[in-house]
Amino acid sequence: MTLILGLEGTAWNLSVALVSEESVLSEAESTYKPKYGGIHPREAAQHHAAELKDVVSRALRSAKEEEEEFSLASIDAIAFSQGPGMGPCLRTVATAARALSISLKIPLIGVNHCIAHIEVGRWQCGAKDPVVLYVSGANSQVLAYRSGRYRVLGETLDIGIGNALDKFARYLGLSHPGGPKIEDLASKGTDYIYMPYIVKGMDLSFSGLTTAAKDAIDAQPDKKEDVCYSFQETAFAMLTEVTERAMGHLCKDEMLLAGGVGANSRLQQMLQTMCEDRGGRFYVPENRYLKDNSAMIAYLGLLMLKSGNTTPLDKSQVKSNYRPDDAEVTWRN
Numbered sequence: 001m002t003l004i005l006g007l008e009g010t011a012w013n014l015s016v017a018l019v020s021e022e023s024v025l026s027e028a029e030s031t032y033k034p035k036y037g038g039i040h041p042r043e044a045a046q047h048h049a050a051e052l053k054d055v056v057s058r059a060l061r062s063a064k065e066e067e068e069e070f071s072l073a074s075i076d077a078i079a080f081s082q083g084p085g086m087g088p089c090l091r092t093v094a095t096a097a098r099a100l101s102i103s104l105k106i107p108l109i110g111v112n113h114c115i116a117h118i119e120v121g122r123w124q125c126g127a128k129d130p131v132v133l134y135v136s137g138a139n140s141q142v143l144a145y146r147s148g149r150y151r152v153l154g155e156t157l158d159i160g161i162g163n164a165l166d167k168f169a170r171y172l173g174l175s176h177p178g179g180p181k182i183e184d185l186a187s188k189g190t191d192y193i194y195m196p197y198i199v200k201g202m203d204l205s206f207s208g209l210t211t212a213a214k215d216a217i218d219a220q221p222d223k224k225e226d227v228c229y230s231f232q233e234t235a236f237a238m239l240t241e242v243t244e245r246a247m248g249h250l251c252k253d254e255m256l257l258a259g260g261v262g263a264n265s266r267l268q269q270m271l272q273t274m275c276e277d278r279g280g281r282f283y284v285p286e287n288r289y290l291k292d293n294s295a296m297i298a299y300l301g302l303l304m305l306k307s308g309n310t311t312p313l314d315k316s317q318v319k320s321n322y323r324p325d326d327a328e329v330t331w332r333n
Helices: 041-066 087-104 113-125 161-171 179-186 207-219 221-250 265-278 294-306
Strands: 004-008 013-019 024-031 077-083 108-112 131-135 140-146 149-155 254-258 281-283
Touching: 004 087, 004 294, 013 041, 013 294, 024 041, 024 294, 041 087, 077 087, 077 113, 077 294, 087 108, 108 113, 108 294, 113 131, 113 149, 113 254, 113 294, 131 221, 140 221, 149 221, 161 179, 161 207, 161 221, 179 221, 179 265, 207 221, 221 265, 254 265, 265 281
Parallel strands: 004 077, 077 108, 131 254, 254 281
Antiparallel strands: 004 013, 013 024, 131 140, 140 149
């Protein structure tokens, strides 16, 4: 049995997990919660540095409780998020990963955070070769695998849908994370208020939509639920359109939803309907694998290790803007 220790800390969630080919053996986490506004990278990194030892220890203790024969010698490699993400957070976790790799004398594996979201979804759902809609705070992309890479077929031209939701939530005076709070308000809305629908070919833009939602609140402050409803309906229709176009262009009948915004039930409903109308299959993993988590880092590390893909120390520098199409996929035919 191959066992990988994975470390995730690209933004606000610090997480450590042990994963084998069959299951997630253990996982522990500690979440940074800003006192006000959004995520402050330096404060998040300080949180991660202060909590890392405890989170690693809890993950190891939990593994020992789950499997009596477990020991540090059972770990085959250390995987960590090499990017994309917030620089201070990435560097803090990468330093810990290097230290563990050196002290345990086992390989180090730097993984692409975006691809980890995809692979854990494929693993948990059994999807073979899907079109992927990856939606998180900073990222909104439609991807599919072809010729050794995950190719980006369409993406946001400005901000990710998660950041758009959070920006609007902060404007409403809601605390971070704002997405779930917007979803709750939107579920109570009934009247659609016009919002700009910005799709340019296969690409999208969310900043103008966010500005329009703020203007709508200023004009009709008593229509908060309707504005949230209209914001969601417009943004998610845009995402569904480009995803469906990608499925049609590639003649694929599988679609996988990945990333933290994927936990939104309305987005899931719209994509489910689209796939059913096409005669396709819609996959979404449980919420624990949609948010940033270390199990996905460990699992992608496992795939990379088994394909002979490890990271030398002198190549382990973090990449804040590490695109998924920059990473070579060595574990798929």
